[in-house]
Amino acid sequence: MTELQMGLIGLGAISVLAVLAYNKWQENRHRKIAQRMMASQHTDILFDGIASSGTVHKDDAEDPVLLDTTDVLTGELTSPEPHATRNSGERVEPILSGEPHCDSIEPSEGRNAGEREETAGDVEKDADKPLGKRVPESHRPQFAATDSAMYDQSAGEKQAGTAKEITFPFHLLSPLIDYIASFETIEAASAHQILESQRDFLVRVRKPIHWLGFNEQQHEWERIIDDGKNEYRHLCIGLQLVDRKGPVSEGDLSIFHLAMQDLADELMAVVDLPPRQYVLETAVQLDRFSAGVDIQIGLNILSLIQPFAGTKLRALAEAAGMTFDDQGHFVRCDDDGNVLYRLSNQAEMGFSADNMKMLSTHGITFLLDVPRVAHGDRVFNQMLDIAQRFAEALQGSLVDDNRRPLSHGELDPILRQVVEYQAAMASRNLPAGGHLALRLFS
Numbered sequence: 001m002t003e004l005q006m007g008l009i010g011l012g013a014i015s016v017l018a019v020l021a022y023n024k025w026q027e028n029r030h031r032k033i034a035q036r037m038m039a040s041q042h043t044d045i046l047f048d049g050i051a052s053s054g055t056v057h058k059d060d061a062e063d064p065v066l067l068d069t070t071d072v073l074t075g076e077l078t079s080p081e082p083h084a085t086r087n088s089g090e091r092v093e094p095i096l097s098g099e100p101h102c103d104s105i106e107p108s109e110g111r112n113a114g115e116r117e118e119t120a121g122d123v124e125k126d127a128d129k130p131l132g133k134r135v136p137e138s139h140r141p142q143f144a145a146t147d148s149a150m151y152d153q154s155a156g157e158k159q160a161g162t163a164k165e166i167t168f169p170f171h172l173l174s175p176l177i178d179y180i181a182s183f184e185t186i187e188a189a190s191a192h193q194i195l196e197s198q199r200d201f202l203v204r205v206r207k208p209i210h211w212l213g214f215n216e217q218q219h220e221w222e223r224i225i226d227d228g229k230n231e232y233r234h235l236c237i238g239l240q241l242v243d244r245k246g247p248v249s250e251g252d253l254s255i256f257h258l259a260m261q262d263l264a265d266e267l268m269a270v271v272d273l274p275p276r277q278y279v280l281e282t283a284v285q286l287d288r289f290s291a292g293v294d295i296q297i298g299l300n301i302l303s304l305i306q307p308f309a310g311t312k313l314r315a316l317a318e319a320a321g322m323t324f325d326d327q328g329h330f331v332r333c334d335d336d337g338n339v340l341y342r343l344s345n346q347a348e349m350g351f352s353a354d355n356m357k358m359l360s361t362h363g364i365t366f367l368l369d370v371p372r373v374a375h376g377d378r379v380f381n382q383m384l385d386i387a388q389r390f391a392e393a394l395q396g397s398l399v400d401d402n403r404r405p406l407s408h409g410e411l412d413p414i415l416r417q418v419v420e421y422q423a424a425m426a427s428r429n430l431p432a433g434g435h436l437a438l439r440l441f442s
Contacts, residue, residue: 166214168236169212169236171435172212172221172223172236173210173212173236173238174436175274176286176428176429176430176436177240177241177242177430177439177440178210178238178239178241179238179239179241179248179253179274179276179279180237180238180239181235181236181237181238181256181260181263181271181272181273182234182235182236182272183234183235183236183237183263183264183267183269183270183271184233184234184269184270185232185234185235185267185268185269185270186233186268186269187233187268188231188232188233189231189232189233189235189267190230190231191213191224191225191226191227191228191229191230191231191232192226192228193266193267194211194213194224194232194235194263194267195211195224195226197262197263197266197267198260198262201255201258201259201262202255202256202259204252204255205239205252205255205256206245206249206252207239207240207241207243207248207252208243208442209237209238209239209256210223210237210238210240211224211235211237212224212235212236212237213230213232213234213235214232214233214234214235215230215232216233221236235269237260237263239252239253239256240439241279241282241283241286242283242286242287242440243439243440243441243442244441244442246287247284247286247287248280248283250276250280253276253279253280254276257273257276260273289428290371290440290441292424293370293371293422294370294371294441295370295371295417295421296367296368296369296370297367297368297370297380297414297418298365298366298367298368298401299365299366299383299384299387299398299406300346300363300365300398300399300400300401300403301363301364301365301366301387301390301391301394301396301397301398301399302362302363302396302403303361303362303363303394303395303396304396304397305395307360307361308360308361308362308364308394308396309359309360310351310355310357310358310359310361311356311357312394313351313356313359313361313364313394314351314356316389316390316394317330320332320386320389322343324351324352324353325339325342327350328344328345328350328351328352329342329343329344329350329351330342330343330344330351331343332383332386338372338433338438339369339372339373340368340373340379340382340383341366341367341368341369341373341379341382341383342366342367343364343365343366343367344364344365344367345359345361345363345364346361346362346363347361347362347363349361364390366383366386366387366390368380368383368418370418370421370422370432371422371425371432371433371437371440371441372432372433372437372438372441373432373433374431374432374433374434375433376418376419376421376422376432376433377415377418377419377422380414380415380418381415384411425437
């Protein structure tokens with residue numbers, strides 16, 4: 001045997017020993033990390049700080065889930081019915097039941113499953129029904145605090161009072177409409193690493209995904225952005241379950257679930273993921289309820305003598321506090337920039353600052369999106385008043401969709417229905433015009 005062969009044998013033996021030693025070191029390192037995470041005494045973002053504070057809120061002791069007696073996730077699940085898929089591009093209007101009929105309020109053509117429509121009476125009847133089944137105690141996530149409608153948001157002190165509790169970001173995410181993965185890592189991860197890790201995989205998901213990280217310097221939750229410079233140890237990532245296109249699919253939920261597990265592996269993080277099956281059932285029930293209250297009310301003004309000039313329309317709209325949006329409408333917004341109602345052209349050409357001098361039209365429509373507006377009865381009355389002023393100034397006629405003049409007697413049932421629909425939403429902890437409703441009806 002030559003010296004070269006002896007040398008190669010020795011080198012191989014040394015390599016094998018080095019690999020074994022490295023594997024042993026890695027095993028010990030991961031064991032220590034796991035022990036540190038399991039033995040950690042700080043407040044977990046998924047728990048309500050009972051261990052650290054020694055106190056239990058009354059609501060938490062009775063039911064520590066994110067739900068109250070009127071939530072949409074508790075109760076026995078009724079037999080699922082085909083849900084209505086909503087099309088955001090079409091106007092959805094209510095059917096009046098047991099009231100004088102007004103043809104300007106028509107069933108939507110944008111829903112599937114037999115074109116289901118629910119009357120205000122149906123919505124009130126369904127308001128007492130649960131939208132999902134009760135989650136087993138072992139699968140219920142627990143949080144430090146929630147929104148004012150369901151939980152006490154009082155902030156505590158962590159361990160020796162040196163740091164505040166990390167409360168759940170209910171102003172940005174909610175288990176009522178989101179499937180939420182909550183993470184806690186040993187080492188902080190950059191915004192770029194978090195967002196890029198599963199980007200190629202998650203691009204196939206067709207529902208919005210919301211990425212939140214806890215800023216330990218500012219002690220508040222914030223949205224994780226692509227060019228963000230902060231690093232995070234606490235994450236909440238939510239998949240929105242329902243929008244106007246319908247409920248989340250089983251495939252999208254599975255992709256998100258697997259991506260969150262892979263992200264946890266990459267970040268060496270502990271992740272809490274709720275069971276998927278009850279989430280799918282809840283999404284179907286929530287979509288069915290949403291379809292039942294998803295209405296838009298239109299008031300039409302038609303020309304009687306000559307077309308409406310664009311310059312005059314613009315002057316009237318601006319006098320009423322309306323501005324252009326980027327979709328060819330005039331919109332009236334509240335002080336926070338939320339759209340109250342909009343004015344659209346019945347012709348194909350939309351409204352814009354560039355074309356108003358040349359534009360003329362034979363008809364315009366005021367439109368109220370009921371689930372996206374708080375105090376819908378007040379906004380409806382305001383829109384009606386503005387529409388009547390337009391009709392008088394333009395020498396036009398305020399009519400329904402069948403070109404029949406509208407009277408107050410025909411409009412009163414619509415106003416009552418707006419109130420009933422919004423009351424049904426409030427009973428589900430989804431108040432019309434609130435941040436959850438704006439996401440749900442998008």
